[in-house]
Amino acid sequence: MTTHADNRFESYAQQALNPAHEVKPFGPKTGLELAAMTRTLFLRVLNRAPFRHQPA
DSSP: OHHHHHHHHHHHHHHHHHHOOOOOOOOOOOOOOHHHHHHHHHIIOOOOOOTOOOOO
């Protein structure tokens, strides 16, 4: 992982820990499908719709 990616990940992690930070659900992008593992995680393991699920 590059330094830039590491810094971005740390920044996003800190934002996620802030209770005032609102996490918005993401929507599908036209022409881009979910990876097979992502689909399996959401649909089979979590039993949730991947584009409408929000963190607990």
